[in-house]
Amino acid sequence: MQGVIAKQPGGPEQLAYVEMDEPKLKAGELLIEVHATAVNRTDILNREGKSGYALNPIIGIEVAGVVAETNGNKEFSIGDRVMGLVNGGAYAEKVAMPANRAMLIPKSLTFEEAAAIPEVYLTAFQTLYWLGNLKKYETVLIHAGGSGVGTAAIQLAKRLSHAKVLTTAGTDEKLQVCKQLGADVLINYKSASFDEEVQKATNQEGADLILDFVGASYWERNYRSIAIDGRWVLIGVLGGSTVEKVKLMDLMAKRIQLTGTLLTPRSDQYKAELTKDFSEKTSALFDNKSLQPVIDQVFPIEDVAKAHRHMESNKNIGKILLKVK
Amino acid sequence: MQGVIAKQPGGPEQLAYVEMDEPKLKAGELLIEVHATAVNRTDILNREGKSGYALNPIIGIEVAGVVAETNGNKEFSIGDRVMGLVNGGAYAEKVAMPANRAMLIPKSLTFEEAAAIPEVYLTAFQTLYWLGNLKKYETVLIHAGGSGVGTAAIQLAKRLSHAKVLTTAGTDEKLQVCKQLGADVLINYKSASFDEEVQKATNQEGADLILDFVGASYWERNYRSIAIDGRWVLIGVLGGSTVEKVKLMDLMAKRIQLTGTLLTPRSDQYKAELTKDFSEKTSALFDNKSLQPVIDQVFPIEDVAKAHRHMESNKNIGKILLKVK
Numbered sequence: 001m002q003g004v005i006a007k008q009p010g011g012p013e014q015l016a017y018v019e020m021d022e023p024k025l026k027a028g029e030l031l032i033e034v035h036a037t038a039v040n041r042t043d044i045l046n047r048e049g050k051s052g053y054a055l056n057p058i059i060g061i062e063v064a065g066v067v068a069e070t071n072g073n074k075e076f077s078i079g080d081r082v083m084g085l086v087n088g089g090a091y092a093e094k095v096a097m098p099a100n101r102a103m104l105i106p107k108s109l110t111f112e113e114a115a116a117i118p119e120v121y122l123t124a125f126q127t128l129y130w131l132g133n134l135k136k137y138e139t140v141l142i143h144a145g146g147s148g149v150g151t152a153a154i155q156l157a158k159r160l161s162h163a164k165v166l167t168t169a170g171t172d173e174k175l176q177v178c179k180q181l182g183a184d185v186l187i188n189y190k191s192a193s194f195d196e197e198v199q200k201a202t203n204q205e206g207a208d209l210i211l212d213f214v215g216a217s218y219w220e221r222n223y224r225s226i227a228i229d230g231r232w233v234l235i236g237v238l239g240g241s242t243v244e245k246v247k248l249m250d251l252m253a254k255r256i257q258l259t260g261t262l263l264t265p266r267s268d269q270y271k272a273e274l275t276k277d278f279s280e281k282t283s284a285l286f287d288n289k290s291l292q293p294v295i296d297q298v299f300p301i302e303d304v305a306k307a308h309r310h311m312e313s314n315k316n317i318g319k320i321l322l323k324v325k
Numbered sequence: 326m327q328g329v330i331a332k333q334p335g336g337p338e339q340l341a342y343v344e345m346d347e348p349k350l351k352a353g354e355l356l357i358e359v360h361a362t363a364v365n366r367t368d369i370l371n372r373e374g375k376s377g378y379a380l381n382p383i384i385g386i387e388v389a390g391v392v393a394e395t396n397g398n399k400e401f402s403i404g405d406r407v408m409g410l411v412n413g414g415a416y417a418e419k420v421a422m423p424a425n426r427a428m429l430i431p432k433s434l435t436f437e438e439a440a441a442i443p444e445v446y447l448t449a450f451q452t453l454y455w456l457g458n459l460k461k462y463e464t465v466l467i468h469a470g471g472s473g474v475g476t477a478a479i480q481l482a483k484r485l486s487h488a489k490v491l492t493t494a495g496t497d498e499k500l501q502v503c504k505q506l507g508a509d510v511l512i513n514y515k516s517a518s519f520d521e522e523v524q525k526a527t528n529q530e531g532a533d534l535i536l537d538f539v540g541a542s543y544w545e546r547n548y549r550s551i552a553i554d555g556r557w558v559l560i561g562v563l564g565g566s567t568v569e570k571v572k573l574m575d576l577m578a579k580r581i582q583l584t585g586t587l588l589t590p591r592s593d594q595y596k597a598e599l600t601k602d603f604s605e606k607t608s609a610l611f612d613n614k615s616l617q618p619v620i621d622q623v624f625p626i627e628d629v630a631k632a633h634r635h636m637e638s639n640k641n642i643g644k645i646l647l648k649v650k
Contacts, residue, residue, distance in 0.1 A: 131582075215573045234573055241574040248540045248559055249566040251585030257456075258583045260576030 003058035003092030004304050009049025012305040012312070020058060023089060023096040030076060031069035032097045035111035037090040037301075038062050039311050039320040040119055042264055046088075047308065060090025061264070063097070064105060064114035065325075073099040081105040083114040085122065085271060091304060093324060100272035103279045106287035116293035116319035117286070120148035122271075123235070123263050124156055124211075125278045131259045132209045132231045139164040141198055141207040141225055142183075143214055146174030146317045149235070151181055151294040153211055158182035159290050160281065166201055168194050177294070177317050195221040206230060216240035226256060234260045294318030328383035328417030329629050334374025337630040337637070345383060348414060348421040355401060356394035357422050360436035362415040362626075363387050364636050364645040365444055367589055371413075372633065385415025386589070388422070389430060389439035390650075398424040406430040408439040410447065410596060416629060418649060425597035428604045431612035441618035441644035442611070445473035447596075448560070448588050449481055449536075450603045456584045457534045457556045464489040466523055466532040466550055467508075468539055471499030471642045474560070476506055476619040478536055483507035484615050485606065491526055493519050502619070502642050520546040531555060541565035551581060559585045619643030 003020040025031055037060050045051035046059050064083040067076050076082065082102040089095045105114040127149075128134045140157050144150045145167030157163040158181075166185040167178045175186040185201045187194045198207055206227035212218065217239030226232055251258065263271075285291040296316035299307040301324045311320050328345040350356055362385050370376035371384050389408040392401050401407065407427040414420045430439040452474075453459045465482050469475045470492030482488040483506075491510040492503045500511040510526045512519045523532055531552035537543065542564030551557055576583065588596075610616040621641035624632040626649045636645050 234577055237573050237577070241572050243571045243573060244569065246568045246571040247566050248562050248568060248585065251583070252559055252562070252587050253585070255586050255591075256584070258576070259581070260573065260578070261580050262577050266580075 001093040003089065004060070004301065005057050006047045006049070006059065009047070012047070012308040015047065015059075015305045015308065017091075017302055017304060020092065022094055025069065025071045025096050027071075028073070028099055029071055029096040030067050030073060030082070030099050030102060031071065032063060032065040032082065032086075032095050032102075033068040034063045034065040034090065034093055034095055034324045036064045036115035036298075036324060037322045038115050038119065039307050039322065041311070043091075044308060044312065056088030058089040058092050058095075060092070060095075061085055061088060062115060062118040063090045063095055064111040064117075065095075067102075068094065071099075075099060076102060081111070081114070083118055084275065085118050091301065091322060091324075098268060098272065100268075101275045103275060104283070106283055108287050108289065109293075112295065112298055112321050112323060113293045115321055116148075116295050119263075120152040120319065121156070121282070121291075121293075122274055122278055123149050124153035125282070126263060126274055127211055127233050127235055127261065128153055128156055128161075128209070130274065130277075131233045131261055132211070134161050134163060134209050136161050137163065138208040139166065139202055139205075139227070140209040140211065141194075141222075142167045142211045143218070144238075145169045145178040145183060145186075146171070147213070148294070148319050149211075149213070151177065151318050154178055154181045154183050155291050156282075159285055166198055166207060174317055181292075181294070193221070195224040198225040202227070209233070211235065214239035216243045219243045219246075223250060223254075226254060229255050231257045231259070234258065235262075296320050298323050326418040328414065329385070329626065330382050331372045331374070331384065334372070337372070337633040340372065340384075340630045340633065342416075342627055342629065345417065347419055350394065350396045350421050352396075353398070353424055354396055354421040355392050355398060355407070355424050355427055356396065357388060357390040357407065357411075357420050357427075358393040359388045359390040359415065359418055359420055359649045361389045361440035361623075361649060362647045363440045363444065364632050364647065366636070368416075369633060369637065381413030383414040383417050383420075385417070385420075386410055386413065387440060387443040388415045388420055389436040389442075390420075392427075393419065396424075400424060401427060406436070406439070408443055409600065410443050416626065416647060416649075423593060423597070425593075426600045428600060428608070431608055433612050433614065434618075437620065437623055437646050437648060438618045440646055441473075441620050444588075445477040445644065446481070446607070446616075446618075447599055447603055448474050449478035450607070451588060451599055452536055452558050452560055452586065453478060453481055453486075453534070455599065455602075456586055457536070457558045459486050459488060459534050461486050462488065463533040464491065464527055464530075464552070465534040465536065466519075466547075467492045467536045468543070469561075469563075470494045470503040470508060470511075471496070472538070473619070473644050474536075474538070476502065476643050479503055479506045479508050480616050481607075484610055491523055491532060499642055506617075506619070518546070520549040523550040527552070534558070536560065539564035541568050544568045544571075548575060548579075551579060554580050556582045556584070559583065560587075621645050623648050
């Protein structure tokens with residue numbers, strides 16, 4: 001079979017789609033014939049040799065495809081259409097997938113649509129619910145609304161919780177997409193101070209939950225944007241990691257819960273439980289199109305270098321996919 | 326009736342036990358004949374005019390006594406022995422207490438013992454369970470183990486959760502009390518670096534939960550002391566509020582949940598629910614002496630100035646009480 005490796009740690013030019021051995025299955029793993037996979041930031045770190053998340057030399061962490069071998073697992077049959085996270089190896093014709101992370105693809109979705117779901121939706125679901133404890137009708141501030149996780153979070157917060165969704169993005173084009181997905185308040189962070197807009201839109205009360213991909217450069221403004229008893233989940237530091245002079249009494253006065261998280265390094269058991277909970281709560285909503293994967297562009301797997309360059313240009317809205325079959 | 330006021334904002338010399346009007350009951354309040362009350366840090370702030378938590382000019386926030394008027398409330402009868410938090414007015418012969426914050430005093434306890442329970446035990450319970458989500462057999466690091474909240478937290482963590490309790494204090498005398506209460510690992514922070522001791526005692530894994538009364542001066546060491554997926558509850562800033570540099574990526578790497586809290590400003594509804602949950606889980610344990618209030622000294626109410634000076638000298642282990650009747 002063929003799979004994508006980085007010949008040397010480096011730029012997109014190092015990516016090559018080459019002949020590789022088929023994966024050897026461990027107990028509890030299914031063999032998946034891959035139809036589509038997706039590009040993630042972690043794939044770029046992996047290509048550059050900066051992330052050792054997977055021992056697998058083949059890049060990629062999510063796929064949609066068909067079960068080719070059940071390996072004794074009784075919950076799936078050969079031919080089942082499944083999607084899910086894998087421990088590396090996704091940019092390939094075949095991949096091993098832990099069976100407890102496989103989700104049946106809702107009937108109405110194509111493989112490309114399905115491959116756009118696992119990473120961003122599981123991250124958004126985990127952040128909103130397992131960590132952020134979002135409750136019905138609460139107010140949530142979702143930064144980077146046009147990103148993969150942002151577009152998933154907007155939809156989940158609206159469809160599962162009827163939340164009031166405030167979102168930020170850097171272009172009006174991205175904000176229009178957020179609006180179509182259901183966001184209630186659109187803030188262009190280049191033309192407005194987002195904390196003032198949040199205050200206006202919440203009757204000066206602030207947001208019950210903040211999804212923070214930005215970190216240091218937004219610290220003060222996020223503090224001003226959060227409500228008393230608010231939850232603040234930190235899932236990225238695109239705006240820097242180091243905050244100067246943090247006043248702990250401020251966190252006490254507003255009784256804030258600040259949670260840092262990363263999904264990829266979590267245990268297999270955690271990912272399996274998250275997958276199960278997510279699948280139960282969203283499968284029907286994907287099937288009836290209430291929830292939709294947001295796709296930016298589909299590249300053939302042979303054009304993987306182009307796909308990586310496209311992500312690194314930061315112009316995508318939603319997911320960048322690779323079609324394998 | 327008589328009650329303690331501050332004649333002017335200032336030192337203990339401003340306290341006077343003087344003739345005052347009896348409290349006027351609002352709907353939902355009981356009239357309590359006070360037998361004992363306790364000294365809290367917030368009383369000192371109130372005396373100094375730095376805290377406006379209560380409109381009541383009479384100082385004090387917790388009592389043990391007898392129901393003198395039920396005011397139509399059916400859950401209590403005249404003569405019931407109760408303890409609980411009040412909205413100011415505790416240093417007096419009579420006080421109004423919201424009925425949904427009153428707890429029946431376990432039979433085997435005296436009024437003085439009961440008056441030592443509400444504030445520190447409710448704070449410790451809220452911090453360990455409602456915010457810190459302590460689970461059975463987990464490891465908890467309790468700073469200021471000799472303080473009122475510290476002594477309560479050590480006992481709750483042992484009796485309710487069979488936790489492994491690591492505690493810090495500044496004298497060996499305080500650590501001996503912590504040991505008697507059940508603490509497993511005793512750390513004198515003046516003669517040892519507590520983070521190194523925590524690492525040693527946890528097989529380098531760190532504590533699942535930290536109760537932090539200290540804040541800025543312990544920030545780095547608390548970070549080194551916490552486990553992956555640890556919860557860190559910030560309930561005081563005795564060591565300063567401002568941390569010079571916080572690295573958000575550190576919080577993400579360890580997936581830390583940092584929660585700031587204050588109990589006194591919370592809503593009446595919150596305090597009522599907390600009281601109910603606490604009472605259900607601990608009442609029998611107080612009655613059979615598995616849980617014990619830790620009393621430093623009992624002063625007659627007329628010596629309230631002495632009692633405040635004693636607290637301000639920071640030498641007490643456990644609660645300082647005032648006997649009213």
